[in-house]
Amino acid sequence: RNTFVVLDHKTGMVIAIRQGSPLVAGHSKKGIFLASDTLPLLKNVDHIVYVDDDQLVEVRGTDLSIYSAKSGKKLKVKKHKLSQKIEKIDRDGFPHFMIKEIFEQQHTVLEAASYSEGEFTDLIKKIKKSKKVYTIGAGTAAFAAGQIARFLRNVGIDAQELRSYESENYLPLISKKDLVIAVSQSGETADTLEVIEVLKNKEVEIASIVNMIGSTLTRSSDYPFFSRSGPEICVASTKAYTSQIVWGYVLSKTIDGKFNEAQKVIAKLSKDLKKYFADKKHQTVLKKLAKKLVKQDHVFVLGKNQHFYTALEGALKIKEITYKHFEGFSAGELKHGVIALIEKGTPVIGVVGGTKQEQNDVLSSLIEVKARKAKVIGIADKTNEFFDIHLYSPDGGELDAVAKVVPFQLLSYYLAIELKNDPDKPRNLAKSVTVK
Ligand code: AGP
Secondary structure, three states, rough: EEEEEEEOOHHHHHEEEEEOOOOOOEEEEEEEEEEOHHHHHHHOOEHHHHEEOOEEEEEEEEEEEEOOOOOOOOEEOEEEEEEHHHHOOOOOOOOHHHHHHOOOHHHHHHOOOOOOOHHHHHHHHHHOOOOOEEEEOOOHHHHHHHHHHHHHHHHHOEEEEEEEOOOOOHHHOOOOOOOOEEEEEOOOOOOHHHHHHHHOOOOEEEEEEEOOOOOOHHHHOEEEEEEEOOOOOOOOOOOHHHHHHOOOHHHHHHHHOOHHHHHHHHHHHHHHHHHHOOHHHHHHHHHHHHHHOOOOEEEEEEEEEEHHHHHHHHHHHHHHHHOOOOEEEEHHHHHHHHHHOOOOOOOOEEEOOOOOHHHHHHHHHHHHHHHOOOOOEEOOOOOOOOOOOEEEEEHHHHHHHHHHHHHHHHHHHHHHHHHOOOOOOOOOOOOOOOOO
């Protein structure tokens, strides 16, 4: 499974053939460009041609032709105009895309929710008649898939989250009576696409929440939705993750007949995030903590229920761009092994949010580690006598998963800066993981 591009030096002709890995062609006065997705082409092209598997692209000068690789038949070239919005990519005065994208979340949460109630009708009909709904994604998108499945279960839908790379065992159980919701920023992740292909061959219908317009996943979906967060350039996903969560929330509340209530929660969240980003003191606390963490090799992150995924995502964000070992756990796991790792001065971050019970569960784990002289860092809307350091984050209510992940995103950014890493381009990682 590969995509090949071949240049004939003598004639200057370029031939590309797609089989498994993504391929798009961009068109403009400047010429024809080939890439694995639209993102790197945005600055140079005004039209995009999406290439499907088993198609061959022939580029002669400024002429582009597409053929079926199987029959050799010439196919119609469909050019898609790029929207104005997607064309604008700059740092907007921020030193890095990552920090710009983190700050953008005060607006992107609203964009992700900017669907009308009616736009969910077909998907909801399908969800209601499905035996089971599976949500699936990879990496950060897998954690968003976890949050979306949780929202669906909250409104009585039998939903199960899967990780693309650990779903083989489930595939024989999924039939056309079920629905699969695929979550992806790029819509080009090989692990996710491979599963979707298997399921489509079994006639399973696919819904998707994708950030990149025209992606392979979107084109393979029966119910395609966009997270509408605008191009995400930084390799570490921030605004796409929170947008996917918001979309899942609106979907579940609409199933429950509470579309308007959801919009109010999101409007409040956007306002609270705006206030949070505007108040420099929160950033000062995080920058100070980043300076302290430079010397630490291991940090543990505890969460519960919605914040179990926040703990996983928060730790992943920090690993990705700081190369430090942060590990996320369910607070409940502590006594089953993790506590053996705690020693004097070990930093432990607890995500204290959600229901009273969930908060108490995390707090009691923090008390346990504090008794073993750990350094307790609490992410919460209110401070607590057990916190050595309090990282404020507004109460996001049912969307607390969005509010509480933001301090992790900022901490990872400030820590990367302290360590002199490039937060936008972490080592060994690619924005779109198009091969397994
Ligand atoms: C996120 O910060 C990571 N770069 C990575 O885990 C990513 O979420 C994963 O590769 C899936 O990508 P996708 O959302 O484009 O499918």
